[in-house]
Amino acid sequence: QSVLTQPPSVSAAPGQKVTISCSGSSSNIANNHVSWYQQLPGTAPKLLIYDDNERPSGIPDRFSGSKSGTSATLAITGLQTGDEADYYCGTWESSLSAVVFGGGTKLTVL
Amino acid sequence: QVHLEQSGGEVKKPGASVKVSCKASGYTFTRYGISWVRQAPGQGLEWMGWISAYNGNTNYAQKVQGRVTMTTDTSTSTAYMELRSLRSDDTALYYCARARSPYDILLYWGQGTLVTVSS
Numbered sequence: 001q002s003v004l005t006q007p008p009s010v011s012a013a014p015g016q017k018v019t020i021s022c023s024g025s026s027s028n029i030a031n032n033h034v035s036w037y038q039q040l041p042g043t044a045p046k047l048l049i050y051d052d053n054e055r056p057s058g059i060p061d062r063f064s065g066s067k068s069g070t071s072a073t074l075a076i077t078g079l080q081t082g083d084e085a086d087y088y089c090g091t092w093e094s095s096l097s098a099v100v101f102g103g104g105t106k107l108t109v110l
Numbered sequence: 111q112v113h114l115e116q117s118g119g120e121v122k123k124p125g126a127s128v129k130v131s132c133k134a135s136g137y138t139f140t141r142y143g144i145s146w147v148r149q150a151p152g153q154g155l156e157w158m159g160w161i162s163a164y165n166g167n168t169n170y171a172q173k174v175q176g177r178v179t180m181t182t183d184t185s186t187s188t189a190y191m192e193l194r195s196l197r198s199d200d201t202a203l204y205y206c207a208r209a210r211s212p213y214d215i216l217l218y219w220g221q222g223t224l225v226t227v228s229s
Contacts, residue, residue, distance in 0.1 A: 002154065035215050037155070044205055044219040045147075045155065056217060088155050092213035098171050099145070099157035099213060 003028060004089055006102035013110050016079050020105045022072040022089035028100060032092040034072040036065055039086045039104075048087075049074060081109050112136040114206055114220035121226045122196050129192040130223045132206030139187035140164045145209040145216060146180065146191045148202040156202075160212040161189060169212040196227045 005023040012018040022034065036049040047056050049065035052072065064075045072089055089102040117131040132144060146158040159170035161180040168180050179192045189206060204223045207216035 032213065037216070044222055045216070046219075047215055047217050050215040050217075090155070090157075090216075096172060097169060097212070101155040101157065104154040 002103040003093055003096075003100040004091065004102035006087075006089060006105045008103070009106045009108065011108040011110055012079055014079050014081060017075065017077045018079060018107065019076075020074045020087050020089075020107070022074070022102050024070050024072075024091065026070060027095040028070075028091050028093045029067065029072055030070045031094060034065065034067055034089055034091045036063075036072075036074045037088045037090065038083075039088065041085070045088065076107070079109050083107060084109050112208065112218045114208065114218060116204075116206060116220040116223045119224040119226070121228065124197055124227055124229055126196050126227075127192060127194040128196060128225050129190055130204050130206075130225065132189040132191070132220050134163075134187045134189070134208070137208070139182075140184055142208050142210050143212075143214075144180070144182070144189040145207045145212070145214075147205045147207060147216070149205070149222075150199070150202040153202075158191070158204075160209055163187075163189065193225075196225075198227050201225065201227045 033051045037045040038048050039045045052067040053065040062077045086104045088104050093100040113135045115133045140163050143162040145160045161168045163182045177194050181190045206220040208218040
């Protein structure tokens with residue numbers, strides 16, 4: 001049981017937009033920055049979004065992050081087949097003094 | 111360019127210990143720390159803890175506290191994660207990642223080390 005709750009799976013057609021939610025609480029998302037990671041099959045996770053809505057260099061602006069209260073959202077526009085991956089949200093859990101991740105969301109591009 | 115090279119896969123028996131290494135290059139090792147994250151087969155990411163390469167300060171996850179020891183060797187820019195009293199549910203891919211602090215973003219990751227615990 002993860003501290004952060006994500007939908008197990010989402011799907012959309014190529015070119016469409018998809019959003020992935022990450023629900024937490026006042027001791028994590030509401031008061032700490034959220035990061036998002038993409039994990040392609042058989043590879044290490046890759047940082048997509050940090051500080052709720054910032055993109056590292058090289059990450060296309062098709063990927064965006066937002067946060068409101070105890071929830072965060074990753075949006076991906078102009079979906080491509082290469083976006084098929086698992087996506088994880090992560091943040092600091094103040095009550096545990098630990099990093100916590102969501103359970104992950106598998107994105108299927110139909 | 112920043113690179114984290116991890117040691118090879120290990121097969122251990124229940125009750126044994128494993129020590130995974132993570133050799134850093136492309137940056138000043140002591141200006142950052144190393145976080146360790148594991149992923150059981152078909153499961154999500156689990157943060158195990160963080161160590162400062164500057165002063166050796168550590169922050170361990172409650173779940174592995176008491177069984178894990180993270181260390182660094184600044185002479186070789188290498189971080190180590192030792193996990194003791196291994197159980198079958200410790201079977202996982204273990205990743206190291208560069209991080210300034212326990213709550214820092216994980217921009218650079220190692221390739222992962224598969225640890226299999228089986229009798």
